[in-house]
Amino acid sequence: MTDAKPSKPDTPPDRAIPSSLNQLYQEVILDHYRRPRNKGPLDDATHHITMNNPLCGDVIELMIRVADGRIEEARFEGRGCSISQASVSMLTGRVSGRTVEEASELSERFTRLLHGDESLLSDAGLGDLRALAGVSKFPVRIKCALLGWNCLDELMEQDPDAPSPSPSPDDGRE
Amino acid sequence: MEAHTTTRKDPRRAPPFDVDGIRAQFPILAREVNGHPLVYLDNAASSQRPERVIERIARYYREEHANVHRGAHALSAAATGAYEGARQTVAEHIGATDPAEIVFTRGTTESINLVAAAWGGSRLGEGDEVLLTKMEHHSNLVPWQLVAGRTGAVLRFVDVTAEGRLDLDDFDRLLGPRTRLVAFTHVSNSLGTVNPVRDLVQRAHGAGALALVDGAQAAPHLTLDVADLGCDFYAFSSHKMCGPTGIGVLWSRRELLEDMPPYQGGGEMISEVTLEGSKWAAIPHKFEAGTPNIAGAVGFAEAIRFLREVGMDSIAAHEAELIGYALAALSDIPGLTLFGPREARASVFSFTFGDIHPHDLSTILDQRGIAIRAGHHCNQPLMDHFGVSGTARASLYLYNTPSEIDALVEGLAMAAEVFGGVSSFG
Numbered sequence: 103m104t105d106a107k108p109s110k111p112d113t114p115p116d117r118a119i120p121s122s123l124n125q126l127y128q129e130v131i132l133d134h135y136r137r138p139r140n141k142g143p144l145d146d147a148t149h150h151i152t153m154n155n156p157l158c159g160d161v162i163e164l165m166i167r168v169a170d171g172r173i174e175e176a177r178f179e180g181r182g183c184s185i186s187q188a189s190v191s192m193l194t195g196r197v198s199g200r201t202v203e204e205a206s207e208l209s210e211r212f213t214r215l216l217h218g219d220e221s222l223l224s225d226a227g228l229g230d231l232r233a234l235a236g237v238s239k240f241p242v243r244i245k246c247a248l249l250g251w252n253c254l255d256e257l258m259e260q261d262p263d264a265p266s267p268s269p270s271p272d273d274g275r276e
Numbered sequence: 277m278e279a280h281t282t283t284r285k286d287p288r289r290a291p292p293f294d295v296d297g298i299r300a301q302f303p304i305l306a307r308e309v310n311g312h313p314l315v316y317l318d319n320a321a322s323s324q325r326p327e328r329v330i331e332r333i334a335r336y337y338r339e340e341h342a343n344v345h346r347g348a349h350a351l352s353a354a355a356t357g358a359y360e361g362a363r364q365t366v367a368e369h370i371g372a373t374d375p376a377e378i379v380f381t382r383g384t385t386e387s388i389n390l391v392a393a394a395w396g397g398s399r400l401g402e403g404d405e406v407l408l409t410k411m412e413h414h415s416n417l418v419p420w421q422l423v424a425g426r427t428g429a430v431l432r433f434v435d436v437t438a439e440g441r442l443d444l445d446d447f448d449r450l451l452g453p454r455t456r457l458v459a460f461t462h463v464s465n466s467l468g469t470v471n472p473v474r475d476l477v478q479r480a481h482g483a484g485a486l487a488l489v490d491g492a493q494a495a496p497h498l499t500l501d502v503a504d505l506g507c508d509f510y511a512f513s514s515h516k517m518c519g520p521t522g523i524g525v526l527w528s529r530r531e532l533l534e535d536m537p538p539y540q541g542g543g544e545m546i547s548e549v550t551l552e553g554s555k556w557a558a559i560p561h562k563f564e565a566g567t568p569n570i571a572g573a574v575g576f577a578e579a580i581r582f583l584r585e586v587g588m589d590s591i592a593a594h595e596a597e598l599i600g601y602a603l604a605a606l607s608d609i610p611g612l613t614l615f616g617p618r619e620a621r622a623s624v625f626s627f628t629f630g631d632i633h634p635h636d637l638s639t640i641l642d643q644r645g646i647a648i649r650a651g652h653h654c655n656q657p658l659m660d661h662f663g664v665s666g667t668a669r670a671s672l673y674l675y676n677t678p679s680e681i682d683a684l685v686e687g688l689a690m691a692a693e694v695f696g697g698v699s700s701f702g
Contacts, residue, residue, distance in 0.1 A: 117686070119694055120310075120643050127636070127694050136631065136699065158635055159652050159665045181665050183633035184695075240639060 125236035126243075127184065134188035139195050144177040149257045155249055160186045164193075164253035172201050183246050185237060190250025192231050197254065206258045209251045216244050293594045298586065299675045301326040312645030315680045320465050320493060320624050320671030321649050322515045325579070329518060332578035336571050343567055345544065359570045362577035363560070369580045370510065371501035372527055379533070379560040380573055383524035384492040385415040387511035388459070390526055390563060391488055392419035394536045395509075396457070402428035405454040407485070409434040409442055410661055411464045414654040416490045420459065434460070436661055440467040440616040447479065455485040462494035466653040466669060467616035468624035470494075477506045486532075492516060496673065497595060497622055499588040502527055514572065519579035523572030526563070533559040540565040583674075591674045595623045601678045602670070605685050611698035612688070615667060623672035626653070630698030632691055634668040640691040646684055 144150075147165035154161040160182025167175045176194040180187060197205040212231055215222040218238040222228060237247045299305050304324050307314050316324060336358060342351035344359045360375070367375040381387045396419075400406070406420050410433050424431050432450045435443040442460070451458065458480040463470050473489055480487040488509035491500070496517035502510050509532075513524040538545055538556055542565035548555040556562045583591065602625055606614055611630035629637055634650035641648055649669040652659045659666055670684055692698045 117690065119690060123640060123643055123694055126639070129696075132695060157651070159656070159659075160635075183635040185636070243635075243639060246635065 122236065122239050126240060128233045128236065130230050130233045131184060131188040134191040135184035138178075138187060138191040140175075140177045140191065140198075141179065142177060143179070144175060147177075149260055151253050151256050153249060153253050153256070155182075155186075155245060158182070158246070160246060160249055162186065162190050162250050162253055164190065164250060164257065166197075166254075166257060168202065171203075173197050173199065173205055178250065180250075182249070183243075185234070185243050185246040186249045189231075189234055189247045190253075192229075192234075193250045193254060196229060196231060202258055205254060209254055209258070212251060213248060216247055293590050295594065295675065295677055299677075301328065301582075302675055303327055303330070305675060309645040309647070310643050315644075315646040315683045317670040317672060317676065317680065317684060318647045318649050319496075319516070319673040319676075320653075320669065322521070323496060323518050323673050324675070325518055325520070325575075326582055328582060329520070329575050329578045333520060333571050333575040336574045340574075341570070344570055345561070355570055358574045359568065362573035365577040365580050366525055369500065369584065370495075370525075370527060371503050373503070374530055376559050377527055377530055377533065379526040379528070379563045380568055381511075381524045381526050381563075382522055382569070383513040383515070384490060384511045385419075385524075387509075387524055387526035388416055388488070388490065389419045390539045391509050391511075391528075392423040394539045394563070395486075395532070396420070396423040396429070397426065398537050400424075400427040400429040400456060403454060404429045404456045405432055405452065406430070407432050407434065407447075407450055407455050407458040407480075409447075409460045410436045411440075411442070411467060411469065411655070411658050412459070412461055413465050413490065413492070414656070415492075416459055416461060416488075417657070429456070430454075433657075436467075436658065440464070440469050442469075442471055442476075444475075447476065451479060451483045451485065453483070455480070455483055457486045457488060459488040459490070461490040461492075463491075463497070463622045463624070464616070464658075465493045465624065466626045466655045466658060466667065468621040468626070469617055470620045470622055473505050473507065481506070493622060493624065496583075497588075497592060499592070508532060514576035514579060517579055518582060519576035520572045523569045523576050530559065533563070536563075538565070539563050542566045544568070586674060594674060595672060598672050598676055598678065598681070599623050602672070602681050605681050609685065609688060611692070615662060623676075624669065625671070626667040626669045628664060628667055629688060629691065630695075632695050632698065634666045636695070637668045637688070637691050640694055641684070641687040644683065644687045644690065646687050648684075 144165035144167060146167055148168045150163060150165040152163040162178055162180035165177050166173050176198050178190045178194055180190060211222055211225060211228060215235050216237050223232055223235060234247050237243050302324050305314060340354040340358055342355045344356045346352055363375045363378045366378050372378060381390060400423060406429055408417060408420060408431055420431055434450060435446040437443050460471060460476060462473055477487040486508040489507045491510050491512035495512035508529060510527040515521040545557050545562050545565040546554045547557045606612055606625060606627060613628045615626040638648055638650035651666045653669055
């Protein structure tokens, strides 16, 4: 703490950032929040869905192009908190090139990680998604981290050979 | 005239305000959250309750409970007395001369739904207009959307200026011969704007329209006099003014209430029932079907007595100091954008802080025991109007202190540190 700013004489001594917050807002998460990957339209998407969280207003549209049972590309549009946006940004990088089954299975493992399954911290297949494990200490934020993955789960349940209908203004869920 | 202005508004004449003594009466303010003393800044969502309100509700259940208006036995008489006594307390508090003009509801939302369904459902027709504003809480918007869908009435919306006030020119432009009702909030729950109720009511009446005022954010903070405001309906909730949840009030003028059909049917609201039809009870019981929230009303009356003993003028003066302190403190923070007007405002502060999303701010502040609200505050159209998806909102009440605003400012500094600085949008 050599670079700590001098504090006012009457400020309490507990100004340190709690470790739970540092674990929640890791550098990689803030980086994905501020420089989201794969954000923007996917013109030749075969599947897309928009979901929102009506309580907080976060909204994500997930678009994927599936061919022969494999996700060739995933992109998203959306707005919301750092957790929801970083999580879906990481999702797009992580599922591209995977089969539909692999993506579903990844989603299942990621969900378990967020619910506190620490055995998954050593799961290399989750890659940088493990940075979101700190969310498990903030139960009300788990839904933020899962919003993009809920989109993915919905898409994986659709027929991979039957493209989604074109987006319409009212295709948001709930 | 002299006496009128000095007793009502002059904060210098208010008695000394013992905020520590007030805080000591609220048990929840003594608790810690995440290892820090609770700093409760979410009062626009719901306030806390003093011990005497909690105790009054408990005593009602321990000693006085039975159903109201039904039995001839002692407890039913006691419960009825407590319930109707609460109605009298509310009436006196808001300057209503006739307690029968006080309808107990579940809260502001139900009060407005009652007017929309009973008055709107029977009085509005195809092409009739209801004039709302773009700063309404969803509870003063969605009920009108529902009744408009059923009746063919048209909703119009007064614009909001960049400063966060109602655009009065737009108000006058939209007020027309088909306007049957103007419905607007007294105090904005997200901008803190205090609207010029008397002026707006006069304009509405001048056009032959009735005026409904959503008082949810005003009743906790202001001295109310419905006769002076001149409106036709006034709605507010208990839980934002130190009372229990699940109880609120619709005030309206006797002749309007008597003229309106019932809202819900059931026991309590009838005078005579046959299989073919029923006759309605007199007001206010006509609008209170079923066993009412007796304990809620009793607790609400106790909350009103508490607020009146502290003094509404004293509370307003204390909050005026807090508002000045908070405006100065928040304006000093680089990257912080404060919404709403500077003057004629309530103790509600909506802001954004660089690119830190309001939910992230709320999570970080919560780690220091600071409770704020994050999101659209049931004001989605207004958020769209200002081009944000949501804001952080700190809202104050009589028990808040300048040092709690300091805690908020320190918490925001920590949030900036967690995020490695505050970047601007775009």
